[in-house]
Structure formats: structure tokens, C-alpha cells
């Protein structure tokens with residue numbers, strides 16, 4: 001079901017790869033300042049759903065709506081809609097420092113650089129990027145190259161870069177993959193704060209993280225939504241337990 005007033009809605013999306021039906025009639029919505037987590041077993045269609053929202057994959061049926069209007073997503077135009085994303089593979093620019101990487105996330109013509117040119121624009125951008133780094137406890141690494149940082153910090157820099165476009169919707173593709181438990185706990189805290197400022201749609205394998213930070217959880221199985229609701233509702237849904245969590249492992 002897609003709630004009215006959603007910033008982003010996936011409406012009846014079906015995707016087929018040859019004989020494989022990766023998604024079948026999937027609908028879901030994300031409201032303003034709502035954190036929605038998408039979980040499901042391997043091959044359930046999570047990444048495919050993310051790719052449809054970002055415009056990497058075109059659905060055979062259904063569509064995406066932004067603020068109630070149908071859109072045809074194009075990856076490099078998402079920022080102009082107020083949508084930012086992080087990718088699973090981090091994807092930072094190797095030759096740029098941490099602060100420069102964050103600066104590349106700022107939207108052209110966005111609030112950081114609208115109407116400014118030359119050195120003034122550069123200074124405003126730098127200061128804003130430094131401010132973001134400070135908010136994410138990354139100031140000490142501003143002038144480091146990403147490859148010199150531990151993986152967990154690189155992922156946090158990628159998050160800072162996504163936030164540089166001042167999104168109203170943040171899409172996170174497996175933000176916890178490759179992180180230690182301490183780093184996952186740190187991420188959970190940060191998502192708790194971000195979720196009060198913007199909408200977040202997160203595809204994630206770590207059920208513990210999803211259950212702890214999401215307002216709503218959507219469970220995919222074999223390309224279909226089998227459950228959707230609060231973490232408590234989803235945790236106790238017999239279909240979810242049978243298909244995914246397994247008896248007694250709902251909090252794992």
C-alpha cells in the first residue's frame with residue numbers, strides 16, 4: 001500500500017530478467033521524515049528495487065512517483081529531486097581528499113552554491129563540507145585520501161557526501177555491509193538523528209539495524225512484499241518468520 005503524501009512511492013513495479021521475476025507488483029511509499037527499511041532473503045529483489053528507484057533498471061510494469069507525480073528516474077538527476085543515495089561499494093573518488101569528496105556531493109545550483117562563482121563559491125562549499133564532516137565526527141580526516149581510512153570511515157565519508165546535496169530523501173544501499181558491530185551501533189545512532197531530518201529508505205541485510213532504526217519495515221520474498229508495518233508487527237508476522245527470520249531469530 002502506498003500512503004498519500006509519500007515523498008517517494010513505488011507503484012506496482014514488476015521487473016523480469018529473462019525467466020526470473022525479480023519483482024512482482026511491488027508497491028511501497030516513504031513519507032517525510034520516515035525511515036523505511038527493506039529486508040528479505042538473498043535474491044528477494046532488494047537491490048533490484050533500489051536500482052529501479054535510482055533509474056538503473058527500468059520496470060516491465062509499474063512506475064515510481066516523487067511527491068505524488070510519476071517520474072522516470074535517471075541516476076544523475078536524482079539530486080535535483082532532493083534524493084541522495086549511497087552505494088554498497090562506497091565509490092569515493094580516490095584522487096580527492098575526504099573534504100573534496102564531500103564537496104562533490106553538493107548540488108549544482110543547490111543551496112550551497114546557488115548564484116555564487118569562483119573563489120567565493122569554493123570557500124562556501126569548503127566551509128559547508130567541513131561543517132558536515134564535523135557533524136559526522138570526521139574532521140580529523142578532512143585532508144586524508146579515502147584509501148588511507150578504515151572501511152567503516154570510508155562508508156561514513158560516503159554518507160557525508162550524500163548529505164552534501166541536502167536531500168529530503170536519503171537512499172541507503174546496505175549501509176552496514178562490511179561494518180563491525182560497534183560501527184553498526186554507531187550507524188544506528190546516526191540514522192536515528194538523520195531520520196528526524198529527512199526521509200530514509202534503506203535496503204539492508206542486517207535485520208538488527210533495520211528493526212532498531214526503522215519506523216516501518218517492508219519484507220520482500222521472491223520479488224513480492226510479504227509484510228509491511230512497524231518493526232514489532234513485522235517481527236511477529238508468521239509469514240515473515242516462516243520465510244525469512246526463522247523461529248527465534250527475529251532479532252538477529
Ligand SMILES: Nc1ncnc2c1ncn2[C@@H]1O[C@H](COP(=O)(O)OP(=O)(O)OP(=O)(O)O)[C@@H](O)[C@H]1O
Nearest residue numbers: 017020021022040041042043044045046047048049
Ligand atoms: N542483472 C540481472 N540479470 C539477471 N538476473 C538478475 C539480475 N539482477 C538480479 N537478478 C536476479 O533477480 C533476483 C533478485 O535479485 P536481487 O539482487 O535484487 O536480490 P537481493 O534481494 O538484492 O539479494 P541479495 O540479498 O543476495 O543481495 C535474483 O534471482 C537474481 O538472481
Ligand SMILES: [Mg+2]
Nearest residue numbers: 043046047048
Ligand atoms: Mg542485493
